[in-house]
Amino acid sequence: MKKIAVVFASASLMALAACGEKPANETANASNAVVENVVDNAVNASDNAVNAANAAENAAAVANNAAANAM
Numbered sequence: 001m002k003k004i005a006v007v008f009a010s011a012s013l014m015a016l017a018a019c020g021e022k023p024a025n026e027t028a029n030a031s032n033a034v035v036e037n038v039v040d041n042a043v044n045a046s047d048n049a050v051n052a053a054n055a056a057e058n059a060a061a062v063a064n065n066a067a068a069n070a071m
Contacts, residue, residue: 012027012031
């Protein structure tokens with residue numbers, strides 16, 4: 001959904017630039033906010049992936065310990 005917002009914000013700014021008009025501050029600020037949200041979401045997704053990898057590594061360590069103790 002946010003990608004669509006970025007596309008529309010970019011298209012709006014490009015349309016204004018094509019008409020030779022400067023975009024209003026509100027439009028520029030809204031576009032910047034959308035880009036910041038997309039970046040924040042990407043960082044959060046990356047953090048979640050790292051957390052999932054750590055959880056998988058911890059689960060593997062627990063399984064290895066259980067196997068070693070079973071012998």
